[in-house]
Amino acid sequence: MxxxxxxxxxxxxxxxxxxxxxxxxxxxxxxxxxxxxxxxxxxxxxxxxxxxxxxxxxxxxxxxxxxxxxxxxxxxxxxxxxxxxxxxxxxxxxxxxxxxxxxxxxxxxxxxxxxxxxxxxxxxxxxxxxxxxxxxxxxxxxxxxxxLPTMITLRRILDSGDEIKKVEGQLSGTLGYILSALQKGDKFSDVVVDAKAKGFTEPDPRDDLSGVDVARKALIISRCMGQSFNLSDIEIEALYPPEFEDISLDEFMSKLPELDEIVDDKVKSAKGKDKFLRYTATVKPEGIRAGLVEVEKASPLASLEGTDNLISFETKWYTSPTVVRGPGAGxxxxxxxxxxxxxxxxxxxxxxxxxxx
Amino acid sequence: MxxxxxxxxxxxxxxxxxxxxxxxxxxxxxxxxxxxxxxxxxxxxxxxxxxxxxxxxxxxxxxxxxxxxxxxxxxxxxxxxxxxxxxxxxxxxxxxxxxxxxxxxxxxxxxxxxxxxxxxxxxxxxxxxxxxxxxxxxxxxxxxxxxLPTMITLRRILDSGDEIKKVEGQLSGTLGYILSALQKGDKFSDVVVDAKAKGFTEPDPRDDLSGVDVARKALIISRCMGQSFNLSDIEIEALYPPEFEDISLDEFMSKLPELDEIVDDKVKSAKGKDKFLRYTATVKPEGIRAGLVEVEKASPLASLEGTDNLISFETKWYTSPTVVRGPGAGxxxxxxxxxxxxxxxxxxxxxxxxxxx
Structure with a gap:
């Protein structure tokens, strides 16, 4: 070879x-x-x-x-x-x-x-x-x-003739790191600055925070399942408002603290329901979504720490899902x-x- | 085909x-x-x-x-x-x-x-x-x-030239069911009778409780890793004493309550250390073991409930292990x-x- x-x-x-x-x-x-x-x-x-x-x-x-x-x-x-x-x-x-x-x-x-x-x-x-x-x-x-053996797992499920109901996952090590730090009580702006300094984010953190990278992964899963969606069909939630999109990187970094309260409210709202906040992608027959979700504390997604990825496949035969977890970057x-x-x-x-x- | x-x-x-x-x-x-x-x-x-x-x-x-x-x-x-x-x-x-x-x-x-x-x-x-x-x-x-994509995961890891440090897993849905019921405080004899009634065990529950089925799975993993062990090389812990081996099934079932205290002591001992008791197989370069282990509450193995299986691969590159989880029988x-x-x-x-x- x-x-x-x-x-x-x-x-x-x-x-x-x-x-x-x-x-x-x-x-x-x-x-x-x-x-x-x-x-x-x-x-x-x-x-x-x-x-x-x-x-x-x-x-x-x-x-x-x-x-x-x-x-x-x-x-x-x-x-x-x-x-x-x-x-x-x-x-x-x-x-x-x-x-x-x-x-x-x-x-x-x-x-x-x-x-x-x-x-x-x-x-x-x-x-x-x-x-x-x-x-x-x-x-x-x-x-x-x-x-991680995610796409081979998907292919094996499809190959057997099983029917996929839902694929859900935390597909970004960067967003995983940020969300688990927020859960510990850290401030959003501090976490992003820290993740950038550690090299966990792209040089411009918006490339991670926009959710587009996660959406691309979800789209690959979806298309491999036989769906015909495009990137523009995906509901993508960015972790910053639209007016932060076209400013310079320096300006973006300096304006980050303005987002702390908004993000903190979401973390607290989840905590109030005894849940954790996570950034996930969901692929279902009816469509794809990438964004924040509140997950049950007992769920595999809640147990994730740091930069690990996790993907779960719920199917006709796997009503208790098949889950793959581990380092999803590096x-x-x-x-x-x-x-x-x-x-x-x-x-x-x-x-x-x-x-x- | x-x-x-x-x-x-x-x-x-x-x-x-x-x-x-x-x-x-x-x-x-x-x-x-x-x-x-x-x-x-x-x-x-x-x-x-x-x-x-x-x-x-x-x-x-x-x-x-x-x-x-x-x-x-x-x-x-x-x-x-x-x-x-x-x-x-x-x-x-x-x-x-x-x-x-x-x-x-x-x-x-x-x-x-x-x-x-x-x-x-x-x-x-x-x-x-x-x-x-x-x-x-x-x-x-x-x-x-x-x-579950366990052997394909192993093959992919080996194929890349990565080096496997440890493979560990709960590889029996039956023993998983029994151990998670014990953790909830149920009596060993009741759990075994119940699992047998539900068809979760083999007709003779000793086929599961002996640990030999788990050991066979561990041996397949080990041999596929290139090791040359035999079933007789494996340290297998049975969930009943040797004198229960050659008695009739009826006698075995009637003598089950004699084991309740022994098993209960082990569950309690784990709880005392803030841990959970699990039955796992471990494959390492130096050998294979199948038996009870005390696992940290925060570990993926502890989060298992019911009959789900879990297998984790710790390697040179996957220091945070790759984990596959889901229904391991059916x-x-x-x-x-x-x-x-x-x-x-x-x-x-x-x-x-x-x-x-």
């Missing part, structure tokens, strides 16, 4: 290291400046190390000259690996949104794809259907809950999820026996 | 119905008296219905004469389906322990197998290795936690787990698109 990794950020680089550790080759790595394709069957550990270090130090791949690699444009790179690489896989660890640049071309050349990138799956329904039309050619576990586990997906596509070429025998 | 179902009890019969519902054929069904093989490419819904009803009414398959089926011995049946069936799978829903009768012969003829039956995997290590030597030819999800979900496994082997022959699109 040989990987081509689009998006050579922290997840992409860890993925390459993990792949080499278990005997999977890396034949090409890409950022927005181009695709560095190995001139040999795959990169050696030393070559990858050199490229990774240069990239880490801020260089772009187009600036990294190595005698063992050629810089190609995405379409040419996909062409090359389809023709020259044994058991190729294109892994997308970028945040690029257009599937026609390398994902659909890979599929058209019978190269399977593995996505950690949510955007191509949450654009038009037409693109989603094109990307998923052959189940042997796509895996997408790390788009929802990082490496570089190592996200990359590991991508790697497990690759093994799911081609595993028997790498390992004959079950598990790690 | 076409199924041959060994073990035509409640799970086997529901499996056949579920399979037909999603367009998978059933070509043969078997009990201890023989294998009824369809003379056509597969049984019609009506034929299967007739056979199911006869079996349910207490008849053996050898007594059921139908113009569309022939009764064969297991080896001949496996031979026949290997030669005549399109995309064949042998599903084992029996409790038969000898893999050489039909499982290994199926593999030898390149027919993949799906197991809900724990016994063939928990006999000799040699048999385990023979059964699992080609990962494309075996699935075994329903041997641990019924249809006819519908066990059969659904077998069916999802079949789809995992041949899914793209039945469904092109991801999920149920």
């Amino acid at each position: 040989n990987l081509t990794v689009f998006g050579f950020g922290s997840v992409g680089r860890v993925l390459c290291r993990q792949a080499l550790d278990i005997g999977i080759g890396v034949v090409a790595v890409a950022d927005s400046t181009g695709v560095l394709v190995s001139s040999n069957s795959s990169f050696s550990s030393e070559e990858l190390n050199t490229i990774s270090k240069a990239k880490e130090s801020g260089k772009r791949l187009s600036d990294i000259s190595t005698p063992t690699a050629t810089l190609l444009q995405p379409l040419d790179a996909v062409d090359y690996i389809a023709k020259n690489s044994q058991s190729p896989v294109v892994a997308d660890c970028s945040a690029y949104d257009d599937p026609s640049t390398y994902l659909l071309p890979a599929l058209a050349r019978n190269v399977p794809i593995v996505l950690a990138n949510k955007k191509p799956l949450t654009g038009t329904m037409e693109d989603f259907l094109k990307l998923t039309e052959r189940r042997d050619f796509i895996r997408l576990e790390s788009t929802v809950g990082a490496g 570089v190592e586990v996200t990359a590991a999820g991508v790697l497990s997906d690759c093994m799911d596509l081609y595993g028997s070429k790498v390992r004959t026996q079950w598990g790690n025998l | 076409n199924l041959t179902v060994f073990g035509f009890g409640s799970v086997g019969r529901v499996l056949c119905r579920q399979a037909l519902d999603i367009g998978i054929g059933v070509v043969a069904v078997a009990d201890s008296t023989g294998v009824l093989v369809s003379s056509n490419s597969s049984f019609s819904s009506e034929e299967l219905n007739t056979i199911s009803k006869a079996k349910e009414s207490g008849k053996r398959l050898s007594d059921i004469s139908t113009p569309t089926a022939t009764l064969l011995q297991p080896l001949d049946a496996v031979d026949y389906i290997a030669k005549n069936s399109q995309s064949p799978v042998v599903a084992d829903c029996s409790a038969y322990d000898d893999p050489s009768t039909y499982l290994l012969p199926a593999l030898a003829r390149n027919v993949p197998i799906v197991l809900a039956n724990k016994k063939p995997l928990t006999g000799t290590m040699e048999d385990f290795l023979k059964l699992t030597e080609r990962r494309d030819f075996i699935r075994l999800e329903s041997t641990v936690g019924a249809g 006819v519908e979900v066990t059969a659904a787990g077998v069916l999802s496994d079949c789809m995992d082997l041949y899914g793209s022959k039945v469904r092109t698109q991801w999920g149920n699109l």
